[in-house]
Amino acid sequence: MKTKLCEMFGIEVPIVAFSHCRDVVVAAAKAGGLGVFGADTSTPEQLAIELQWIEDHIDGRPYGVDVLFPKVHDDVASHANEDPLSLIPKGHRDFVQNLLASHGVPQLPGDEEDKMLREMLNRKKGTPAFTHELLEVVFKFPGVKLIVSAIGTPPQSVVDRAHAAGIKFGAMVGKPEHARRQRDAGADLLIAQGHEAGGHTGEITTMVLTPQIVDAVAPLPVLAAGGIGRGRQLAAALALGAEGVWCGSVWLTTQESDAPPALRERLLAAQSSDTVRTRAFTGKPGRFLKSAWSDAWGAPDAPSPLGRPLQYFLRTPAFARIDRVGAKALVSSPIGQIVGEMNEESTVRQVFMDMLTEYADAVERLQRVSQD
Numbered sequence: 001m002k003t004k005l006c007e008m009f010g011i012e013v014p015i016v017a018f019s020h021c022r023d024v025v026v027a028a029a030k031a032g033g034l035g036v037f038g039a040d041t042s043t044p045e046q047l048a049i050e051l052q053w054i055e056d057h058i059d060g061r062p063y064g065v066d067v068l069f070p071k072v073h074d075d076v077a078s079h080a081n082e083d084p085l086s087l088i089p090k091g092h093r094d095f096v097q098n099l100l101a102s103h104g105v106p107q108l109p110g111d112e113e114d115k116m117l118r119e120m121l122n123r124k125k126g127t128p129a130f131t132h133e134l135l136e137v138v139f140k141f142p143g144v145k146l147i148v149s150a151i152g153t154p155p156q157s158v159v160d161r162a163h164a165a166g167i168k169f170g171a172m173v174g175k176p177e178h179a180r181r182q183r184d185a186g187a188d189l190l191i192a193q194g195h196e197a198g199g200h201t202g203e204i205t206t207m208v209l210t211p212q213i214v215d216a217v218a219p220l221p222v223l224a225a226g227g228i229g230r231g232r233q234l235a236a237a238l239a240l241g242a243e244g245v246w247c248g249s250v251w252l253t254t255q256e257s258d259a260p261p262a263l264r265e266r267l268l269a270a271q272s273s274d275t276v277r278t279r280a281f282t283g284k285p286g287r288f289l290k291s292a293w294s295d296a297w298g299a300p301d302a303p304s305p306l307g308r309p310l311q312y313f314l315r316t317p318a319f320a321r322i323d324r325v326g327a328k329a330l331v332s333s334p335i336g337q338i339v340g341e342m343n344e345e346s347t348v349r350q351v352f353m354d355m356l357t358e359y360a361d362a363v364e365r366l367q368r369v370s371q372d
């Protein structure tokens with residue numbers, strides 16, 4: 001296949017795999033696509049280890065890194081080194097403690113929870129200051145050929161530095177005005193992410209958003225994201241004017257994914273209607289697997305979720321507890337509506353093969369109906 005995306009990175013098929021799991025990134029590259037590593041969940045030290053592993057296993061193929069440049073965030077940076085608990089209202093902490101206790105989820109041993117909170121606060125996690133530290137690591141790895149900015153526009157200096165290093169700059173967008181802003185900031189590539197996507201997502205669906213973004217920033221290449229996991233959707237994305245697709249959810253049930261067993265089991269059983277867009281996980285609207293956590297925060301007597309990143313600070317130790325015991329009712333993850341199609345465990349290569357086979361059938365069908 002030959003699209004602008006394939007030409008830009010010298011890849012064979014226009015499929016981008018976004019993942020926080022390094023094995024997925026490498027497997028996607030080896031299947032002919034482009035892997036993009038989500039850096040936000042790593043510390044700078046962990047990120048250096050992950051990227052070194054990718055470089056050691058990817059056989060010189062290009063890959064990307066995704067970071068967050070939040071436009072709006074709580075002012076946690078000016079409170080670094082303070083007691084993190086003083087930033088989170090007691091009512092919210094009690095709400096979480098009661099919810100987890102009602103599901104029999106034990107506390108973390110010793111002072112682990114306190115340490116986790118202090119580490120996030122001291123590092124200014126969830127703020128642009130933290131992202132800058134991650135980028136210092138990213139710029140040390142020569143295999144990185146794409147940096148993607150999510151949930152905001154990066155400073156010009158970051159885009160200029162990427163370009164000077166021969167790295168393309170991409171941006172996730174959910175509205176035409178976001179796309180124009182990112183184009184003006186120097187983006188080489190836009191990712192139009194629709195409402196049905198997993199993770200932070202807007203209100204416009206992929207079907208409506210993709211052609212709007214394509215037209216808004218032509219001739220810049222646009223990828224379609226959100227609700228894409230099979231070949232008919234790849235064909236539709238190209239028909240909408242995209243130069244490729246960007247998928248996040250579909251890798252979570254592959255063998256390469258590091259999704260814990262309790263989550264994997266719930267994802268394989270979930271229908272497309274089992275996701276919810278909520279602020280309960282990060283403080284910003286995002287699509288997640290419905291769970292006792294999202295139900296509780298959606299109840300009429302629940303406190304209003306905090307902002308970003310304080311809601312993330314509140315939820316991170318809670319999910320460490322939930323995942324430690326595999327509390328099935330509470331486990332969750334960012335996940336899109338495509339989860340309804342993720343019904344058996346696969347491999348990254350198999351997902352690519354299935355998508356490409358169905359894509360070929362879809363193209364053949366279009367040719368047939370056009371001739372009839």
Ligand SMILES: Cc1cc2nc3c(=O)[nH]c(=O)nc-3n(C[C@H](O)[C@H](O)[C@H](O)COP(=O)(O)O)c2cc1C
Binds near residue numbers: 038193246248335
């Ligand atoms: C588990 C998971 C984590 C995600 N984390 C991020 C992230 O850190 N940064 C980002 O730009 N997008 C993130 N996303 C969104 C993806 O980049 C992608 O746009 C989205 O998954 C596409 O829609 P799909 O889920 O229908 O494939 C995440 C998605 C998932 C499923």
